[in-house]
Amino acid sequence: MEHNNVNTNDVGQQQTATATTTTNKVIMDNKTRDSKLKFVETEMNVLNLRQDCMMQFKEKAVYDHLLKYYTEDHLKKIQVACSQTQLYTSIRINSILTNRDQVITDLRNHFTSNNNNSNNQFTSFLSFTDILKEKNNGGNSIDNNADNDRIIKSLNNDTIFIKTEGPFIPLPEYPQIVVDLLCGESVLRGSHVFAPGVMASERYLRKGNLVSVFMDASNNGFPFSRGHVIDNCYGQKCVFVGNGVCQMDRNEMYQTKYGVAIEITERIWSCPPLNGVLPDKIFLQHLPSIITVYQLDPKPGEKILDMCAAPGGKTTLIASLLHSNKGNGGSTAVGDEKQATIIALDKNKSKVKKIEELCTRLSLDKYVKCLTKDSSKLLPQHVDINNPNNKDHLELFKEGSFDKILLDGPCSGLGARPRFREDCPIIDTTNTASFQRALLKNAIGLLKVGGLLVYSTCTINPCENEENVAFVLNNYPQMKLVSQVPHIGQHGLKGCGLSEPDRLLVQRFDPSDDSIGTIGFFIARFTKINTDTPTPTLLTEGV
Numbered sequence: 241m242e243h244n245n246v247n248t249n250d251v252g253q254q255q256t257a258t259a260t261t262t263t264n265k266v267i268m269d270n271k272t273r274d275s276k277l278k279f280v281e282t283e284m285n286v287l288n289l290r291q292d293c294m295m296q297f298k299e300k301a302v303y304d305h306l307l308k309y310y311t312e313d314h315l316k317k318i319q320v321a322c323s324q325t326q327l328y329t330s331i332r333i334n335s336i337l338t339n340r341d342q343v344i345t346d347l348r349n350h351f352t353s354n355n356n357n358s359n360n361q362f363t364s365f366l367s368f369t370d371i372l373k374e375k376n377n378g379g380n381s382i383d384n385n386a387d388n389d390r391i392i393k394s395l396n397n398d399t400i401f402i403k404t405e406g407p408f409i410p411l412p413e414y415p416q417i418v419v420d421l422l423c424g425e426s427v428l429r430g431s432h433v434f435a436p437g438v439m440a441s442e443r444y445l446r447k448g449n450l451v452s453v454f455m456d457a458s459n460n461g462f463p464f465s466r467g468h469v470i471d472n473c474y475g476q477k478c479v480f481v482g483n484g485v486c487q488m489d490r491n492e493m494y495q496t497k498y499g500v501a502i503e504i505t506e507r508i509w510s511c512p513p514l515n516g517v518l519p520d521k522i523f524l525q526h527l528p529s530i531i532t533v534y535q536l537d538p539k540p541g542e543k544i545l546d547m548c549a550a551p552g553g554k555t556t557l558i559a560s561l562l563h564s565n566k567g568n569g570g571s572t573a574v575g576d577e578k579q580a581t582i583i584a585l586d587k588n589k590s591k592v593k594k595i596e597e598l599c600t601r602l603s604l605d606k607y608v609k610c611l612t613k614d615s616s617k618l619l620p621q622h623v624d625i626n627n628p629n630n631k632d633h634l635e636l637f638k639e640g641s642f643d644k645i646l647l648d649g650p651c652s653g654l655g656a657r658p659r660f661r662e663d664c665p666i667i668d669t670t671n672t673a674s675f676q677r678a679l680l681k682n683a684i685g686l687l688k689v690g691g692l693l694v695y696s697t698c699t700i701n702p703c704e705n706e707e708n709v710a711f712v713l714n715n716y717p718q719m720k721l722v723s724q725v726p727h728i729g730q731h732g733l734k735g736c737g738l739s740e741p742d743r744l745l746v747q748r749f750d751p752s753d754d755s756i757g758t759i760g761f762f763i764a765r766f767t768k769i770n771t772d773t774p775t776p777t778l779l780t781e782g783v
């Protein structure tokens with residue numbers, strides 16, 4: 241699950257006369273916070289201003305399912321973490337067009353000229369090494385070897401991290417606006433409010449008015465139609481997401497599909513508003529997603545498959561790494577003699593278009609060939625070999641022909657944050673796991689002996705993670721786990737089918753790990769060995 245590309249254009253930055261409030265600089269001490277909360281709690285039911293606030297599961301069965309793997313205490317910590325914003329905004333630099341120093345200068349200029357940085361909030365741009373040091377209290381837990389050094393250097397060159405501060409508790413003291421869940425979660429991640437997200441408001445709102453923005457987090461969705469007039473307090477289960485300034489009159493908010501309706505000036509979490517900023521030079525991507533692609537370690541001359549690629553976040557990072565590695569072994573573009581072809585697939589045609597658009601926007605299109613395909617049916621056994629229309633498919637998807645495969649498939653998404661209501665139905669926790677096995681089967685068939693398969697999900701559901709890895713290891717003796725570089729997440733959960741050595745090889749990002757503060761995520765890195773000529777290790781294992 242990538243950063244929500246809510247919309248672009250952080251427009252409306254010209255502050256109106258009433259927009260004189262600046263974001264709170266100091267985190268509340270407990271006493272001030274408590275007295276503010278007392279005021280707020282007597283006034284309204286605001287979920288996230290309570291200490292015990294945590295993400296709730298729409299279906300209790302999902303909670304019960306997770307309790308089979310996590311203790312109650314652990315799950316509670318995950319729920320609390322999921323209701324908060326991630327610890328870092330991670331920014332990938334498009335090194336084909338720019339470099340880290342230039343992006344830092346551009347971002348400084350952007351924040352200054354848009355008045356978003358009036359209290360110097362976003363002056364600190366951290367490197368990957370910085371966040372490792374913070375994670376390990378000054379130490380760096382990554383081993384020093386040539387491979388690690390090369391990868392850390394590349395991560396330091398091509399990423400920037402901005403730390404999230406908070407929670408700040410501005411008072412929700414202005415006329416109220418209710419936005420939908422998606423919009424509210426985007427605001428918590430740093431976005432402004434775009435017009436389509438506005439659900440309800442007080443009757444008399446004008447451009448320039450200050451407003452308090454609430455997100456509807458009730459279990460059954462917003463009970464009124466869009467444009468509903470709310471008087472006084474919105475009494476449903478709601479989450480206060482910040483104060484802001486209207487950039488439109490009330491009517492326009494409901495009539496237009498485009499543009500910023502409210503510019504947020506006081507936030508709960510200090511995430512920078514970056515939607516639409518330097519659109520061809522930076523890409524917002526969660527840290528575990530970045531780490532996933534580094535596990536592929538793409539090299540010039542390789543044939544690479546991204547099986548579930550839309551909207552293209554990881555595909556474009558693969559292409560970007562290939563571009564950076566171009567000097568180390570020749571040309572890489574599709575069509576070149578010594579080509580490293582990235583085949584990016586998605587089963588949804590309109591989503592494939594999105595991959596193409598992103599590749600073009602980032603000037604990486606020459607590295608990627610995008611196709612609409614069902615990746616659970618790539619192997620020749622799923623294709624009518626006598627049909628001449630399938631000739632190209634059979635040629636491209638030969639068994640054992642890919643050097644590197646990324647399988648970042650559909651998953652239950654039980655790891656997203658910030659999130660106040662988890663809507664995933666219980667059926668998805670098992671159905672997705674079995675569908676992922678069908679995808680894995682195709683990936684294994686297409687992988688070369690000696691090749692790498694990277695499998696990832698953005699969920700904390702062990703059925704889709706550790707248990708699927710155990711499924712692969714138990715059913716495909718040619719598949720072995722290999723170590724990950726970098727490995728900054730936790731090890732696999734115990735009791736989910738993995739042996740102790742294998743548990744240590746997978747990488748699990750637990751939202752409740754405050755030291756890194758990411759979304760929930762899981763990565764496994766496999767290689768394929770030749771089982772016809774067993775290696776000494778295999779012989780020993782067989783004894």
Ligand SMILES: C[S@@+](CC[C@H](N)C(=O)[O-])C[C@H]1O[C@@H](n2cnc3c(N)ncnc32)[C@H](O)[C@@H]1O
Nearest residue numbers: 548549550551552553554586587614615648649
């Ligand atoms: C988690 S998203 C992938 C995100 C992507 N890797 C990125 O980093 O931007 C999962 C994608 O799998 C696609 N998908 C689902 N079933 C598929 C199938 N059978 N074959 C190919 N793609 C599929 C979905 O359309 C969705 O775009």
